Amino acid sequence: MEGTTEIRDLLATQVDPVFGLTTAHGCLKAFLAKPMPEGATAEMRSLTLAFGLLALAKFIPNLPAEVIEEELPRLKAILISVRHVQCPCEDWG
DSSP, rough: HHHHHHEEEHHHSSSSSEEEEEEHHHHHHHHHSSSTTTTOOHHHHHHHOOOOOOOHHHHHHGGHHHHHHHHHHHHHHHHHHTTSOOGGGGGGO
């Protein structure tokens, strides 16, 4: 997982932020639309979702304010839909 995190973080600094945000958003939408694969647990799904949300978050600070104003309404639906997902990290503290 650490290697994947490093790649995600490096991409966030090297890729155009609008392209990165749009791509990460599309990937999250596709991920949420699919049923969980056989053998996957709710914890795995939650952690993968959290990873994707962090990818989204990495691009936002690099966007100009007018682009953020334009993109946030597009992200609203996905952000609202994931707030009801149980995160296993809540049990870690």
